[in-house]
Each structure stands twice: as structure tokens, then as C-alpha cells.
Amino acid sequence: MARREIPFLFIRGGTSRGPYFNAADLPSDRDAIAKILLQVVGAGHPLNIDGIGGGNAVTNKVAMLSRSADDAADIDYFFAQVSVLEQLVDFKPTCGNILSGVGPAAIEMGLMPASDPVTEVRIKLVNTGALVVARVQTPGGVVRYDGDTAIDGVPGTAARIDLQFMDVVGAATGKLLPTGNLRDQFDDIEVTCMDVAMPTVTARADAFGLSGHETVQELKADKNFMARMERVRLAAGAAMGMGDVTQSVTPKFAIFAPAKAGGTIAARYFMPWEPHPTMAVTGAQCLASCAMTPGSIADGLLTRPTTSPATVTIEHPSGMIDVVVDYNTGGNGFDLNSAGLVRTARKLASGNLFVSDEG
Template identity: 40%
Template sequence: MQKPIPCSIMRGGTSKGLYFLADDLPTDIKERNQLLLAAMGSPDMRQIDGLGGAHPLTSKVAIVSRSEHADVDYLFLQVVVDKAEVSDVQNCGNILAGVGPFAIEQGLVPANENFTDVRIHMVNTGSYAIARVQTPNGVVNYSGDAKIDGVPGTSASVLIDFLDIAGSSCGALFPTGKSQNIINGVSVTCIDNGMPVVLIQASDFGLTGSESPAELEANSNLKDKVEAIRLQAGQLMNLGDVSNKTVPKMSLVSKPLSGGLVNTRTFIPHRVHEAIGVLGSVSVATACVLKGTVAHDLLQQDFPDGSTEIVVEHPTGQFTVEMELSDSSNFTHFKVQRAALLRTTRLLMRGEAMIEISYT
């Protein structure tokens, strides 16, 4: 017998996932994860018997509920495509873009006349964000002229302001205590400003940075080297054994190709991102502006305190991160006062997911 579970399918930024109210899911984590695996159709490379899109970027889940700490709690879960695994070890800033609209649609947050600010507690890391949702006449608006790279067409903008996210997963912005470390003879920067990321100059692997995701994924020697560094970096970043974790992400940085500040190719960690994750881009942008990192060494450009825009290039376009800095030239006193960016989202479907499942 199939069990109907209310859910919505939403595109958030350059990702897509299932959005659930926490009250509609089992409280037992094992039962909940079995249900989500069945809903997505995992484990199966095609996810043919579920709602997943056969790619990590389209096999994501948001669980939303009222919060004691903010307007809503948001738990992000990554449902692995080809394994019976559900991970809660990271946030997702793309799926975050749909949380505010979903919360308003579900009656968790009352809509204002023109726009509604939704304060979101990101349960995975205990950090916070404010999403500004367009709500003309008290109704969520998804149509507009905002365009983000990696998504066709235009939609209404969702401005996301991240609040004090430094070290949210690793305990410190530079969890190793250094702006650079040497791992397997390669200079790396381990940073966590919302997402644990390891930055490496692409040239250290003999790459130009212009390689496509498909080219990088086909390079087994490169993937082995990147993974070997990632496993050691995970220990240094207070993440423990990361062999079965989706963090840290690995970002190869190079000089810009299309007028941005820095170019990236990001392993997430075993596939190469067609773009770059929201919080991953914030961590990369932060490394660019702080002296001593491999990104700053690459760019050889200083940034004044105050507000600045960092344009991060990725395989399908660019990502602009607005930042406010103080003491960026001082490794021991620097402060990222604010990080914000623009995303779009769209409600694709709402109804019931039909789950064929037996709990054991």
C-alpha cells in the first residue's frame, strides 16, 4: 500500500528538491530517512521509481517547521542518488531560497503587503539567514526579471542575508588556525564561512581552470589527488573522517575568464558542480578578500574595509556575493560583518508524494 505525504517540489537557486512540513514526516530519524529515500527513488542512478532528478543537485530535501529561535527552522537533507544514505552534515543555500516562500505558502509566516522578511534558523549548523520574499497583496510572487546563471528565464528575486555564519560547521572561519596549509605537497586554504571549503589553485594540478565539469570528472588521476587532500583536510578542519561525508567541498581557483574576480571548479565532493553552491561561493569569496589565502595570493588584489562585491565565476556563469568587511588585512582581527546574495526560486508542484515503504 502506498502512503500519501504532503509535499511541494521547488526549484531553489540552481538546485531542486522536495519541501516538507516537519509535522508530516516521522519523528524517528531512521523511519524518516527510509521515507525520503523512497520518495526520491534512491538508491538508483536514475531514481526512476521516485521524484529525484538523478543528480546530487536535484536530490535534496528541505524540512520546515515553526521555530523557537526564528520564524522557521530549516533542516536540509542530501539524499544520495546511488546509495541508501541521507546526510545532514551541511547546509544548502540554494534550497534555502525556497524556504521563505514555502513557509509563507504553508501558513507558518504571515505575508506582508509588499515583501516579507523570513528569519530562518538553519538547523544543520545553528546559524541564521533572513530571506526577503516578494509578497505583493500578501501573496508570494514567483514571477520577475531577476536572472541567475544556471537557470533559464527570469523569476522574482529572493535576497538572502546570512548572519554570523563564520565557522558554522568547523568552529572557526579558518579551522586549521592558518590561512594556508600544505597537504600532499600542495598549498591549500581551509575555510568555513557557511560551508567548509578547501581552496587549491588549479595550476597546482596542471589545469587552466577552463576545463568543463565533464573533463574534470573523466580525469581519474585528478579526482584521486583531490580526494586524498580532502580526506586529510577534513581531519584538520575538525570534521573527522569525511570519507562518507559531503563536506568539505573542494574548489579549484584560477584567474577569471569572463570579467569576474575569480574562476572556480568545485567538487561537491565526488561530482563536479555545474555552477557553485551558494554557501560555497560565500566561503570562496571570503578567501579572496583575506590576505594569506591561496585565493588572495592568486589574485594579488587588496580590498578596503566596508562593503564590496565579489563576482565568482563558475562553469555556467557568475555568482555575485555582497560582503562587508573589517580588518581584512589582519589575520587575527578580521571580521566578516555581512554576506548577502540574490537567488530566485519557483514552486513547481504541490500535492502528495506517494510512498511505497515498509519500516523495519
């Protein structure tokens, strides 16, 4: 059986991790890429024992990088979400946490020259078409991973990476409000369907009889809630023009509750078939936008900032995440200009992965 060696970097990006590839080392056909990535991760086993996956959606993410042909970008970032248990690779969404490692990886791969002391990398998110500007610490023209910036969900500290997301409204559906409404109702649950960086369906926790401050383990164990949430998500996905989303990780789902630890609002985010242990970067932008929009499902759960840019602090199972929202007051009460976050990344390993040409 023919074997193939594929160079890779193994990087923690934000609160996720996975292999980063130079796209030139992979096939151009998505079906062929999917066959390779299923082997890389070891999909089909709860521990992903025959691959480098971590048995969790946040550790089964893949980044594929190339120089961009778009004059507005330096690097194209193509993302894939690989299933833990199923032979499934989803190319529809993107991942803002894995995005945190794209700038460092592009420099390490020689796809992007480094400056001193900071390198600004303009990144095109191939899956959604969005543009992000990443500022990577590169003193002396070398990527710096150590630093004093902490993010909740990751132990210790690392070098700061600033991400500024541009043109993220309607990234997947073309509309801020894909259904045309600030609120919809599915299975007797009222939700706001919004598309900012990641199409997300958001409900109030108390609509499900929850506090919104449950642990990941408590949410996973609540089979009735998880089943009802999925029914709402499927109906909302169809109403958002996304078709049958039974096997798609988008739209994502979230629940809101009043903050209790000094944040702006509390949220639990789903990937969507299990709770996120922290908070997705793309999801955080959509939730922050939803929280800031008058008339949305968030009404009555928070005191909205009144100046722009505003910092929206979202409480999640492992702590908090800050989203800096630059906005104007528009027809819907909210027009987003950009959203910024601070993340970190760390190179964990590099080398070659071995896969079969036969899949």
C-alpha cells in the same frame, strides 16, 4: 504493505531543486526520516527512476520546515542531501540554493504570514545553527514567482529573493580557520581550509595542472584529478577536526584560478564527488571570504576590493555569482560580518508523495 501519503511542494531554489516538507508530516527520528527520503528520491539508481530525484546531487536535495522556537527566527530549515547511487542521506551540511525556496514554501504552507509587498522571513539553518534573513516578494500577500531577475545556471527570469547570511563564520567547526592556519599542505597540494557557511578546502587549479576554467565534463573525466582531490579532502577533513569524512559531503572542495570574463576570481566547486554545474550559495560565501583573506591560497589570483561592503564576483561553469561581503580588517586580515546574495525560486508542483512505512 502499508503506504503513507506525505504532502509536499516541489520547488526550484536557486540552481537546485527538490521536495519541501512541513516537518510535522514527517517522523522526528532521523533514521526514520532517512528511510522515507531514500524512497522519495529513488536513491540507488543513476536516474533515480523510482522516485522524484533527478540523477544529480543538485536535484536530490530536501528541505523540511517548521515554526521556530528560537526568538531570533521565524522558520527552522532542516536540510538533507540524498545520494544518487547510494543508500545515503547526509544531514551534516546545509544548502543555500534550496534555502532560496524556504521563504516562499513557509508562506505557501501557512507556517509564516505574508506581508504586502515584501515578507521578511528570519530562517534558522538547523544543520549549522546559522541565521539568514530572506526577503520574499509578496504583493497583495501572495508569493510572487515571476519577475525580471536572472541568475546564471537557470534559464529565464523570476522574482528576486534577497538572502542575508548572519553569523556564518565557523558554522560547522566553530572557527574561521579550522586548522589554525591560513595554508596547509596535504599530498603536496597547498590549500586553505576555511569555514564560512560551508567548510571548504580550496586549492589553486594550477597545483593540479589545471587551468581552473575546465568544463564540468572535463573535470568529471579527469579521474586522476578527482582521485587526488579526494585524498586531499579526506586529509584536510581530519585536520579540520571533522573526523573521517569518507562518506560525508563536507568539507566541500574547490579550486581557484584568475578570472577571465570580468569577474573577481574563477572557481570550480565540488559536491564533493562530482563537479557542481554552477556554484553553491553556501560555498560561494566561503570562497568569497577565502578570496578576500590576505595570505590565503587566493593570493596572486585576484585584485582584492579595498572597501566594505565589497562585491566578489565568482566565475563558475555556467556564468557568475555575486557575493556582497560586509567585513572588517582583523587579526587574520579579514573578519566577516555578513554575506548577501540574490537568488530566485519557482514552485514547480505540489501534491502528495507515496512511500512505504517499511522503507
